[in-house]
Amino acid sequence: MIKVAVCGAAGRMGQRIIVAAKEAGCTVSGALERPGHELVGQDAGLIAGCGALGVAISDDLNAVVEGCDVLIDFTTPKVSLKNLEVCALKKKAIVIGSTGFTPEERALAAELAKEIPAVLAPNMSVGVNVCFKILKDVAKTLGDDFDVEIVELHHNKKKDAPSGTAVRMGEVVAEALGRDYNKVANFHREGICGERTREEIGMQTVRGGDIVGEHTVYFIGMGERIEISHRAMTRDMFSRGSVRAAQWVVGKQPGIYDMQDVLGLK
Numbered sequence: 001m002i003k004v005a006v007c008g009a010a011g012r013m014g015q016r017i018i019v020a021a022k023e024a025g026c027t028v029s030g031a032l033e034r035p036g037h038e039l040v041g042q043d044a045g046l047i048a049g050c051g052a053l054g055v056a057i058s059d060d061l062n063a064v065v066e067g068c069d070v071l072i073d074f075t076t077p078k079v080s081l082k083n084l085e086v087c088a089l090k091k092k093a094i095v096i097g098s099t100g101f102t103p104e105e106r107a108l109a110a111e112l113a114k115e116i117p118a119v120l121a122p123n124m125s126v127g128v129n130v131c132f133k134i135l136k137d138v139a140k141t142l143g144d145d146f147d148v149e150i151v152e153l154h155h156n157k158k159k160d161a162p163s164g165t166a167v168r169m170g171e172v173v174a175e176a177l178g179r180d181y182n183k184v185a186n187f188h189r190e191g192i193c194g195e196r197t198r199e200e201i202g203m204q205t206v207r208g209g210d211i212v213g214e215h216t217v218y219f220i221g222m223g224e225r226i227e228i229s230h231r232a233m234t235r236d237m238f239s240r241g242s243v244r245a246a247q248w249v250v251g252k253q254p255g256i257y258d259m260q261d262v263l264g265l266k
């Protein structure tokens with residue numbers, strides 16, 4: 001039975017991950033929150049709604065990492081990089097679901113993960129990861145004749161844009177078409193912005209209410225259109241996916257992995 005600790009334990013994802021870890025038969029060995037959070041000291045299971053676990057939410061990163069086999073972290077890139085650093089020092093595995101990493105932060109994560117096995121994935125659901133696979137084939141098959149636009153919708157509390165999933169979808173499509181995502185992604189159209197270029201990949205963001213997460217990639221040709229959509233109805237497949245990743249990553253060789261590795265989709 002692996003010992004799982006959860007960072008961001010009082011957050012929307014953290015609470016669901018605690019429930020999923022318990023349901024999967026893992027030992028929840030620790031729960032972390034930011035120093036000063038009002039729920040530090042409270043029982044993590046009671047906060048998550050799955051009954052008392054006898055694990056108090058802590059703000060002591062070193063102690064929590066020390067006591068686990070694997071840390072599951074859904075917070076922010078800066079916090080995740082700090083967690084990765086501590087896990088690397090203590091030779092513990094880590095699963096990171098945080099999104100909004102800059103290319104430089106992703107490179108730093110890969111560097112730190114040379115010491116330990118780490119899963120870093122913007123979306124832990126099976127459905128989205130199957131979409132990544134399909135998108136590669138569709139983009140390759142359609143080639144340059146279809147314009148690609150990506151639209152994502154999320155709740156009004158989300159801090160990063162576009163979503164990590166939308167960025168990964170853009171990267172997958174760009175790579176399949178032989179383009180550089182960082183050069184062809186177009187996040188902004190306003191005023192007389194000129195005709196669409198053939199190469200660009202439009203990235204549109206919608207925020208509102210309690211939308212869990214929706215992504216559509218449009219391949220728009222002359223007289224026809226393909227839409228590949230994923231809609232998340234709850235956060236539970238993200239949390240179950242993160243626990244599956246935690247069970248998979250313990251004991252793996254050091255390095256950075258993604259959900260495609262965990263699910264055997266490569």
Ligand SMILES: NC(=O)C1=CN([C@@H]2O[C@H](COP(=O)(O)OP(=O)(O)OC[C@H]3O[C@@H](n4cnc5c(N)ncnc54)[C@H](O)[C@@H]3O)[C@@H](O)[C@H]2O)C=CC1
Pocket residue numbers: 007008009010011012013014032033034035037074075076079096097098099100121122123124125160164238
């Ligand atoms: N990879 C995936 O499948 C998914 C990724 N996400 C990503 O996960 C992240 C978190 O999302 P939510 O749970 O909705 O956000 P949230 O804001 O509800 O939760 C984040 C939690 O992290 C805590 N936190 C902040 N600093 C901390 C620190 N230094 N130590 C410990 N805890 C700290 C906050 O107090 C908060 O409770 C976002 O980046 C989001 O995009 C969300 C859903 C699925």
Ligand SMILES: O=C(O)C1=N[C@H](C(=O)O)C[C@H](O)C1
Pocket residue numbers: 099122123154158159162163164165166212213214232
């Ligand atoms: O912040 C969220 O809620 C979500 N974030 C992830 C992302 O940025 O892709 C995944 C999911 O869509 C929910």
